[in-house]
Amino acid sequence: MIWNATVPFGAWAVLSGLLFTMGAAGFLVRRDPIVMFMCIELMLNAGNLLFVAAARYLGVVDGQVYVFFVMTVAAAEVAVGLAIIVAIFRRKTTIDVDEMSEMRG
Amino acid sequence: MRAYLWLIPLLPLLGVLINAWFGHRLPRRVSGAVACLVVFGSFVLGVAALIRLIGMPPGQRIIYHKLFPWISTGGFESAVALMYDPLSAVMVCVVTGVGFLIHVYSLGYMAHDPRYPRFFAYMNLFTFAMLMLVLADNFLLMFVGWEGVGLCSYLLIGFWFERKSASDAGMKAFIVNRVGDFGFLLGMMFIFAVFGSLRFHDVFKQVAADPATLTLTVTGICLLLFVGATGKSAQIPLYVWLPDAMEGPTPVSALIHAATMVTAGVYMVARCWIMFLNAPLALTVVACIGALTALFAATIALVQNDIKRVLAYSTISQLGYMFMACGAGVFAAGVFHLMTHAFFKALLFLGAGSVMHAMSDDTDIRRMGGLMKWLPVTGVTFWVGTLAISGIPPFSGFFSKDEIIWSSLAGPMGSWVFWVFGVVTAALTAFYMARLTFKVFHGQPRMSGEQKHHLHESPPSMAWVLILLAVGASLAGFLNIPPAIAHLLHLPERWTAAFTNFLEPSVGTHEQAVYLLEASVGGSQIGFAKLAHGLQHNAALEFGLMGITLALAAGAILTGRWMYVSRPGTGTALARKLPFLFRTLQNKYYLDEFYKAVIVRPGMALGNALWRGFDVLVIEGIVNGIAIATAIISRLFRVFQTGYVRNYAAGILAGAILIIWVLMR
Amino acid sequence: MTWLTFLIVSGIAVIFAGGLIFSRNAVHGAMCLVASFCAIATLFLLLSAEFIFVVQIAVYAGAIMVLFLFVMMLLNVQGQEGALAGRAPGQLLVALALGAALLGQAVWLVARGGEIISRPARIPAGFGSPEDIGTALFTRNLLPFEITSLVLLAAMAGAVVLARKAGLSPKPNGAPAGGKPE
Numbered sequence: 026m027i028w029n030a031t032v033p034f035g036a037w038a039v040l041s042g043l044l045f046t047m048g049a050a051g052f053l054v055r056r057d058p059i060v061m062f063m064c065i066e067l068m069l070n071a072g073n074l075l076f077v078a079a080a081r082y083l084g085v086v087d088g089q090v091y092v093f094f095v096m097t098v099a100a101a102e103v104a105v106g107l108a109i110i111v112a113i114f115r116r117k118t119t120i121d122v123d124e125m126s127e128m129r130g
Numbered sequence: 131m132r133a134y135l136w137l138i139p140l141l142p143l144l145g146v147l148i149n150a151w152f153g154h155r156l157p158r159r160v161s162g163a164v165a166c167l168v169v170f171g172s173f174v175l176g177v178a179a180l181i182r183l184i185g186m187p188p189g190q191r192i193i194y195h196k197l198f199p200w201i202s203t204g205g206f207e208s209a210v211a212l213m214y215d216p217l218s219a220v221m222v223c224v225v226t227g228v229g230f231l232i233h234v235y236s237l238g239y240m241a242h243d244p245r246y247p248r249f250f251a252y253m254n255l256f257t258f259a260m261l262m263l264v265l266a267d268n269f270l271l272m273f274v275g276w277e278g279v280g281l282c283s284y285l286l287i288g289f290w291f292e293r294k295s296a297s298d299a300g301m302k303a304f305i306v307n308r309v310g311d312f313g314f315l316l317g318m319m320f321i322f323a324v325f326g327s328l329r330f331h332d333v334f335k336q337v338a339a340d341p342a343t344l345t346l347t348v349t350g351i352c353l354l355l356f357v358g359a360t361g362k363s364a365q366i367p368l369y370v371w372l373p374d375a376m377e378g379p380t381p382v383s384a385l386i387h388a389a390t391m392v393t394a395g396v397y398m399v400a401r402c403w404i405m406f407l408n409a410p411l412a413l414t415v416v417a418c419i420g421a422l423t424a425l426f427a428a429t430i431a432l433v434q435n436d437i438k439r440v441l442a443y444s445t446i447s448q449l450g451y452m453f454m455a456c457g458a459g460v461f462a463a464g465v466f467h468l469m470t471h472a473f474f475k476a477l478l479f480l481g482a483g484s485v486m487h488a489m490s491d492d493t494d495i496r497r498m499g500g501l502m503k504w505l506p507v508t509g510v511t512f513w514v515g516t517l518a519i520s521g522i523p524p525f526s527g528f529f530s531k532d533e534i535i536w537s538s539l540a541g542p543m544g545s546w547v548f549w550v551f552g553v554v555t556a557a558l559t560a561f562y563m564a565r566l567t568f569k570v571f572h573g574q575p576r577m578s579g580e581q582k583h584h585l586h587e588s589p590p591s592m593a594w595v596l597i598l599l600a601v602g603a604s605l606a607g608f609l610n611i612p613p614a615i616a617h618l619l620h621l622p623e624r625w626t627a628a629f630t631n632f633l634e635p636s637v638g639t640h641e642q643a644v645y646l647l648e649a650s651v652g653g654s655q656i657g658f659a660k661l662a663h664g665l666q667h668n669a670a671l672e673f674g675l676m677g678i679t680l681a682l683a684a685g686a687i688l689t690g691r692w693m694y695v696s697r698p699g700t701g702t703a704l705a706r707k708l709p710f711l712f713r714t715l716q717n718k719y720y721l722d723e724f725y726k727a728v729i730v731r732p733g734m735a736l737g738n739a740l741w742r743g744f745d746v747l748v749i750e751g752i753v754n755g756i757a758i759a760t761a762i763i764s765r766l767f768r769v770f771q772t773g774y775v776r777n778y779a780a781g782i783l784a785g786a787i788l789i790i791w792v793l794m795r
Numbered sequence: 796m797t798w799l800t801f802l803i804v805s806g807i808a809v810i811f812a813g814g815l816i817f818s819r820n821a822v823h824g825a826m827c828l829v830a831s832f833c834a835i836a837t838l839f840l841l842l843s844a845e846f847i848f849v850v851q852i853a854v855y856a857g858a859i860m861v862l863f864l865f866v867m868m869l870l871n872v873q874g875q876e877g878a879l880a881g882r883a884p885g886q887l888l889v890a891l892a893l894g895a896a897l898l899g900q901a902v903w904l905v906a907r908g909g910e911i912i913s914r915p916a917r918i919p920a921g922f923g924s925p926e927d928i929g930t931a932l933f934t935r936n937l938l939p940f941e942i943t944s945l946v947l948l949a950a951m952a953g954a955v956v957l958a959r960k961a962g963l964s965p966k967p968n969g970a971p972a973g974g975k976p977e
Contacts, residue, residue, distance in 0.1 A: 032801045033913040035905035042901025046894045051816035053890035081842040084916030097943045101950030108957035126773030
């Protein structure tokens with residue numbers, strides 16, 4: 026029965042790719058920087074998922090260790106990123122990313 | 131001994147650092163005292179080392195001290211290493227001793243200058259560089275000192291840079307010196323190419339080991355080195371910067387442009403005595419240039435009216451003497467005159483400074499006269515200097531100048547021609563110095579009432595320095611009593627030519643000179659037959675010639691008195707009778723004008739052509755072209771810089787996709 | 796680990812991820828993301844990564860998301876943003892095209908690859924336990940671990956400096972109109 030068959034690694038890869046693509050697309054279309062940030066988190070999680078799946082399918086625990094590192098970096102990134110958003114909001118009273126285009130060439 | 135040799139140059143460097151960094155925050159008294167004390171410390175160390183040196187057996191009087199390796203690349207090695215031998219010892223003691231006195235004099239002379247610490251920083255820097263020059267044990271380190279003193283000379287000539295003439299004079303000195311330095315540099319490269327080392331010891335050993343085959347090469351090297359010497363020591367044709375250098379403060383003229391730096395060329399030639407003796411042609415050139423310069427500068431000094439310029443031309447003339455002695459193969463005589471000259475010329479310059487101080491910085495001797503009444507100390511000490519430089523016994527100049535004149539005849543490369551030049555120059559020297567002294571200190575006062583009102587003797591710090599230097603100028607000659615006189619007076623052996631004997635390990639004996647000269651011409655086919663003619667032991671001839679010189683010098687001084695005190699106006703009348711000669715001398719043989727027409731103008735024209743043609747069109751074209759191209763490309767690329775994060779993110783994602791696609795294929 | 800459980804759990808993760816992208820309200824989006832993270836955590840559990848499962852719940856769905864919500868409340872921005880309507884309308888097309896390309900690549904990679912592992916490896920009993928992870932972390936990966944601490948330190952300092960009021964507020968007296976800085 027197909028429903029009881031073992032899932033191959035490819036399924037995990039496709040799932041990971043799907044989540045990553047959704048995160049990337051979300052990042053591209055949204056204008057609220059907080060939501061954009063959350064999309065980045067989604068992309069990172071997609072990456073994590075692939076790491077964990079690979080660790081399981083290869084039987085090597087190091088994949089899970091990398092996830093640990095990714096999470097740490099993500100936490101650091103969120104802390105700094107949100108601080109930047111707060112600082113920008115203080116200055117401009119808006120956090121619409123389209124308002125922030127002073128660096129135009 | 132080794133342990134503190136390095137302190138000799140280091141102390142002045144310490145003074146530089148203190149005065150350059152903290153000088154403006156320190157009280158003036160402290161800043162000046164530091165500068166004087168460090169030089170005095172070097173002097174004490176130098177004398178201590180000298181005593182140590184005298185205590186050693188004559189053949190081993192040399193101390194090496196390698197401080198640290200400096201450049202070490204492939205086949206080239208050079209270390210910061212010091213060497214203390216009799217020649218270095220003499221130079222160190224002169225530089226620091228006279229230098230210290232001049233530093234003390236500057237305390238009073240520069241007291242009202244706003245850039246007081248800077249002046250002392252430069253003076254200390256000069257002392258440091260000069261000490262490196264004379265203590266170096268290789269050509270490269272010597273060149274460092276050589277360039278260092280040139281830099282300090284430039285800085286100090288242009289010390290009052292608000293005056294255009296002063297900054298111009300500084301640049302002139304620097305540029306003219308560069309010509310000479312180029313020769314030195316080429317000579318140094320030549321030395322390295324031939325001998326594979328720049329250490330004095332290695333090079334000289336190789337030359338001494340094989341004089342016959344190396345002669346041609348060494349002649350080339352020596353001529354190049356001598357080009358450097360003519361620049362630094364203001365000889366024909368590169369002497370033009372020294373008279374202009376008088377724009378600097380007078381202590382600078384005394385220290386750098388009379389006593390020490392300008393003698394660097396003589397020192398260098400004496401240091402390389404083995405090489406020069408191996409190159410008779412180069413030695414002849416040295417002697418000829420020296421003799422010509424001595425006479426030439428002395429004639430110009432006859433008619434100058436600026437007190438410092440007279441002394442400047444006299445310095446050039448005396449340096450010519452030193453080179454003449456070296457060229458005749460008697461280096462000790464040149465170095466001895468270097469030492470006595472340091473005393474009496476520093477004395478004369480500082481006396482001139484004292485006069486200027488009293489005359490509110492007026493330097494024109496036509497407006498002076500009768501100053502003896504107001505400036506007794508300056509006047510008397512100035513007279514000591516005048517008698518010394520004129521070669522009147524028992525002042526130091528008599529001994530040194532007489533030795534040079536005698537050497538120019540009796541030296542291994544001596545000749546009657548040089549002797550005639552020497553004697554004529556001696557007479558001229560006595561005459562122009564008498565003219566200067568009589569016009570300044572005797573006769574009717576010719577200054578304005580305003581100036582007369584301000585006339586005053588210099589402060590004690592300056593007066594005492596003059597007195598000390600006068601003592602030195604009087605007595606230094608007794609260090610080197612010629613054998614003939616010593617024999618006549620039955621003086622003990624150790625009084626006879628003590629200085630020459632002390633110096634001989636560094637600059638060679640008569641016998642060594644003769645041996646090297648004969649070896650370098652490969653036998654005697656050219657004829658150095660007279661080398662061994664024993665002229666140097668002919669006491670009767672020596673006394674006779676000495677008498678001629680003395681009589682001429684004394685006569686010249688008396689003529690000077692007659693012309694400028696008894697019958698003022700004789701000089702002017704004479705000038706009117708010989709207008710062409712007078713104008714030629716007054717304009718220094720139009721040599722400055724000649725250089726301007728032949729070198730400066732074409733140089734400017736070439737420079738202008740290169741500037742307008744090559745630089746503006748090609749170089750600027752390339753530079754601006756790059757800038758314009760960048761601007762155009764940037765205008766293209768700035769379209770991508772929308773300022774929207776999402777565009778950048780899309781770019782990143784597209785790039786990622788592209789990379790994956792490339793990897794996937 | 797069968798297709799059934801995989802499809803159910805991953806379906807939940809994907810649906811809530813979609814919720815994040817399409818929700819007009821940022822707070823709703825955040826809640827969707829929490830749900831999606833929980834689903835992904837469940838997938839971790841299915842992949843015998845117990846420790847990561849816990850960390851995912853505690854750190855991601857817990858701490859980080861709380862931080863997001865906290866900032867949202869701090870800034871109190873109303874959800875007036877049109878979800879898919881940017882000022883550059885072409886952006887939606889670009890996003891769709893790039894997303895499709897990326898996904899296509901992923902699928903194509905999987906479909907093409909003959910050597911892709913079809914079944915999980917045999918694993919020892921303690922695989923993915925805190926002990927296992929700790930051993931790997933503090934032995935083979937000690938240097939990266941230490942560097943991580945530096946990253947965190949730098950992030951902490953950076954966040955403090957950025958959020959400080961004094962250096963950043965251009966107008967010392969009087970808050971900007973409509974702004975509530977603290």
